[in-house]
Amino acid sequence: MKSFFVAAAALCSFATAAPASPFEMMAPPPAGTQFYSLQAKSSATAVNNQWVSLKTGSTAYTLASAQTAAAKFFTNQYKPTGTYAFHNADDTRQVALQGADGVLLYAVDITNPSTTSIPSGQLMEWATFTIDNNNLGVKDGSTLTNRTFVAVRGSDGGYGLALYDGASNTTQNITPITLSIVKIRMPGPTTTLLIEGTFEELTDELAQYIDNLKKSQNDESSNVQAECAQLLQENKKDDVLKKLVMGSQALNQAPEKEFIAAYNLLIHLVRQSPNVGMFLPRICNHLTAPITSSPANGAGLALSILSTIFNTLSPTNDMRYNVLLTILRVIRSSSNFDTLRPQLKQLDQWLEAWEMEEDDSRKLYLAVSDVAAEAGEDEQAYTYLIRALRTIPSDEASSQEARELSLRALKSALDHPNHYDFQDLTDLDSIQALRNSDPIYFQLLEIFNSDLLEDFNDFKDEHDGWIEQSGLDASALNRKMRLLTLASLAASTGQTRSLPYAQIAKELQIPASDIEMWVIDVIRAGLVEGKLSQLNQTFLIHRSTYRVFGENQWREVASRLDMWRNSLVGVLQVIQSEKARFVQDKEEEAKQVDQKIEGLQRGQGQGPRKGKPRAMIDDDMD
Amino acid sequence: MSERDSFLHLARPLGPAPIGAQPSTAPLSVVIQPQAIFSILDHSLRRPQDQDRVIGTLLGSRSEDGTEIEIRNCYAVPHTETAEQVEVDMDYQKQMLALHLRANPREVLVGWYATSSELNTFSALIQNFYGQQGDGTWPHPAVHLTVSTVPGQEIEARTYISAPIGVTAERAADSCLFIPVPYEIKYGEAEKSGLELISSAKDREDRTQGIITDIESLERAVQHVLDMLERVSNYVNNVLDEEASPSSALGQFLMNALSLAPKVDPADIERDFNAHIQDVLVVSYLANTIRTQIDLSNRLATAALTLGTGDALTGTGEGGGREGGERQKGGERRGGKGRQQRTVEA
CATH class of the missing domain: 1.20.5 (Single alpha-helices involved in coiled-coils or other helix-helix interfaces)
Known part of the structure; x- marks a missing residue:
């Protein structure tokens, strides 16, 4: 207990010794500043690898599992002690350690800390952090040797962050952690639109341009320039932008060479408004309309502008989501799927960065799936349909929407000529829910997932005419079932790795003369690899696909x-x-x-x- | 060059097209050869102390439809930047380009690089200079490659093309929009292993690294594969112990990979191996016989020459003697040399 008093005294003396404002205020940090995140490392899995974050509206630092939620700090060295201050986002706010008795000093976010801002009865210190081997430490004159950062389990099940003195008893549920300092990769240059000139000059030019365009279209009444000049004098920048954005519909008639330049200028101007979100949807809308001046390249032009809008928004900005939906619309109407394909692999990363709700993710996946289906890319369409299905939470698995989507996925999987793996479908909750709502479909799926041709024939006898009624291609299903049966046969051979012709003919219910054709088909489908031995009337199997991987x-x-x-x-x-x-x-x-x-x-x-x-x-x- | 920025590249700005072809807005991609990056980094190391960034010209090739650009080579171009103005030595650039094109006629001008990730209005000016009609890459877009060279931080590269911005000609001349485009640094297996060897010396105090022999690299590779197998079988065991959730796709994949091993009997292998060994032995025996034959004939030929003492013979024998001397080893070679010296003296 004695040592605790010593420590407390040391803390107090340091806190009072801290200058009122050790740093000049120069928020935000200059470009090129290296940012850091703090990641907790612990032997307890519940807090291991969690990120130090700050919830909006809160001043206490907590742990969050997503890296995207991590607070971004930059450091500033306090020369007299050689220790560091950790600033959050700008120079005025920084991490401080605060507590009533010094046993647990909670990590809090303080704006412009000074000796006068320390609440009475509390200990508080800041700018006392050390960076040791990429771990965060504290050097504040305390003589306690076992001090450590801890995760404090709160009443809501979340974890707070505090510094524990290592000696005293505390009633709080604490887990020792070390905080490792993770460099954040510097984001790319935020502005790629480089143009000189003041807002006023540029708006004037653009307004004049729009006027000229409209006049050339025999619309003499347009007078955007004068209206803008008027509004500018009243310093209503947002109203000026509103006028320009309204007028930008005319840009769709601009000659194709000037189209991009004009739109880029508009984006540049709109970006300077604090209410970008108000204007972008409208611009996106204009871009989905056909570009009359360039019938051949209209879609390309629109896509190029839309991707500029997308790229100039910050990576975590969820407005990007809406822009992407617009892009998908344009791509769909211009059947341009090939340009989109290489970008699709970033989709998951984006959705994570935007912290999208599951509903929205589903909408996006479905949109991609539709675009792919339209372009005749059945495989891609199916993949994204499955992804959309995965976003359905298990408690909504039996909802009407889930049912429709599941049936759609099921049908396209059955109808698809080259899709043989049904296990990804059966794993889905929403598909499992079909067991109750559409038992026949589910039965069919089970047959295709693991059963043989005989079971399929039984099914057909039982539900005579059902396949035709539900719009499935009976002959394709038959063929697929035969191939799958052959794959199962091949997989069941075990170590002997050979299959006599007679058995194939029997199980597939085909004449002996067709055996080799079917085997070749199944090899071509990629389900089995092997050699036919006509001499021995056997099929030697090198590799076979297991339909159920148990x-x-x-x-x-x-x-x-x-x-x-x-x-x-x-x-x-x-x-x-x-x-x-x-x-x-x-x-x-x-x-x-x-x-x-x-x-x-x-x-x-x-x-x-x-x-x-x-x-x-x-x-x-x- | 860690993870990429998240951006979307769907279309390039509509540019002028060669006569007879439709202008296209197909997206493009950039391939960078590592030697270009190396010389950029080298240039950055040698820059004047007061200069934050240095620039240079990128050379390479462009696919026929212009959708793929390969950066193969580059050279530095002197420039100075002050707060108000930027000066690029255009004459130097022109001369250098002409010289380079003479040496590498298949390479073309593709763009320029800067050794800082920052883009500013000077970048726009230089970009327009490189993309201009006449000396620039027109009608193709100029590629701008930025390589960050901040000490202590990872090197980051980014590639851009540009689009015009502004509705008046004067505005458009000194401004532009940089459009990020995807890039890929391509290097071959040989380059990779060479680089790995070189970079393994950086952690050693004497900054040296011996070149490993074939057998050592084989040993290392086996060890490496063993480690990987260990990881996979750990996962599989976890699945079997129901500690990890099984992924049937992964299982299917593993099964396929493992089925690639052909099914053969140990007896067959033994037989094949013995047959092979016999083949090898025969070949080496034959090779030895031939070598002996050649040796013998050489000795006979030089023996004939050394026996002859006439001056006339030394003249004609010079060429043959040298040849023989080169092929033979040991004592004979010394004899040959001695004789040659004599001829020189004579």
Whole structure:
């Protein structure tokens, strides 16, 4: 207990010693400042790898699991002590440690801390952090040796962040952590629109341009320029922008060479308004309208402007979501899926960065799926449909929307000529919900997932005419079922890895003459790899796909891995022993040569003819 | 060059097209060869102390439809920046370009680089200079490559093309919009392993690194594969122990990969291996016989020459003697040399 008092005294004295304002106020930090996040490391999994974050409206730092939520700090060194201040976002706010008794000092966000702002009865310190091996430490004159950062479990189940003195008892539920300092990758240049000129000059030029355009379209009444000039004098910048954005519809008639330049200027101007969100939807709307001046490249032009809008918004800004939806609309109407395809892999990353709700993610996935379907990319369409289905939470799995989507996915999976894996479907909650709402569909799915042709025929007998009624292609289903049955047969052969023709004919219910055709088809479908042996009337299987990947298959994988590893260990041993032998041989050889030389020298006595023995060795080597 | 910025590249600005072709807005991508990056970094190291960034010209090739640009080479271009103005040595740029094109006729001007991630109005000016009609990349867009060279931080590269901005000609001349485009740094296996070797010396105090032998690299590769196998079998065991959630796609993939190993009997392997060994032995025996033959014939030929003492013979024998001397080893070579010296003296 004594040591605690000592520490507290040390803290107090430091807190009062801190200057009123150690740093000039120069918020926000200059461009190019390195930002950091703090990540908790602990042996307790509940708090390990969590990120220090600050909820909006709160001043207490907490732990969050998503890196996107992490607060971004920059550091500033306080020269007299060599310690650092951790600033959040700008120079006025920084991390301070605050607590009533010094046992737990909570990490809080304080604006312009000074000796006068310390609440009475509380200890508070700031700018006392050290960076040690990329871990956060505290150096404030305290003599306690076991101090550590801890995660404090709150009543709501979340974790707060505090510094524990390491000696006192506390009733709080605390978990020791270390805070590792993670460099944040510097974001790319925020502004890529580089144009000189003041807001007033540029708006005037754009307004004039719009007027001229309208006049050339025989719309003499337009007078955007004068109206803008009027509003500018009243300093109503947002109203000016409103006028320009309204007038920007005319830009769709601009000659294609000037189109991009004019729109870029508009974006540049709009970006200067604090209410960007008000104008962008309208601009996006204008861009989805056909561009009359350029029938051939209109879509390309619109896409180029839309991607500029997208790129100039910050990566975490969720307005990007709406822009992306607009882009998808444009791509859909211009059937331009190929340009989108390489970008799709970033989709998940974006959704994470925008912290989108599941509903919105689903909408986006569905939009992508629609675009892909329109472009005839069935595989992609299906993939994104499945992703959309995954966003449906399990408690809504039986809703009407979920049911429709699930049926759509199921049908397209069944109808798709090259889709043989149904396990991803059966894993979905919403598909499982079909068991109750549409039992026949579900039965069919189960058959395609794991059963054989015979079961499918039973199904057809039981539900006569159902397949035709539900709009599925019966012959395609038959064919698919045969291929899947053959794959199952191949997988069930086990170690023998061969399948007699007779068995294939029996299970597939086909004449013997067709066997090879079916086998070739199944190889082409990628389900099985192997060789046909006409002489022995068997199909030798190299590899087969397992329709249901169960425990036995995992065991098989494990045993093969073990086998591989054992043989590799053997190879490694051979290599190492050979290497060791080589080294040994080398040494022995060298020793022998040495001995020889020595022997010769001794034999020759102090003879002056040194050249001779060397020549002999030379010859030996040859 | 860690993760990429998140941006979207769907279309490039509509540019003028060659006669007879439709102008296109197809998106483009950039491929960077590492030697270009190296010389940029080198240039950055040698820059004057008071200069924050240095620039240079990028050379490379462009695919026929202009959608893929490959940066292969670059050279530095002197420039000075002050608060008000930027000066680029245009004459130097022109001369250098002409010289480079003479040496590498297949490369063309593709754009320029700067050794700072920052974009400013000077960047816009220089970009317009490189993209202009005549000396620039017109009608293709000029590529701007920025490579950040802040010490202590990771190197970051970004590539841009530009679009016009502004509705009046004067405005458009000194401003532009930079459009980020995707890029890829391509290097071959050989370059990669070479670089790995070189960079492994950076952690050693004497800054040296021996070149590893074939057998060592084989050992290392086996070790590496073993480590990877360890990881995979850990996962599989976890699945079997129901500690990890199984992914059937992963299982399917593993199964396929493991099935690639052909199914053979150990006896077959033994037989094939023995047959192979016998082949190898025969080949090496034959090779030895041939070598002996050649040796023998050489010795016979030089023996004939050394026997002859006439001056006339030395003249004609010079060429043959040298040839023989080169092929032979040891004592014979010494003899050959001695004789040649004699001829020179004579």
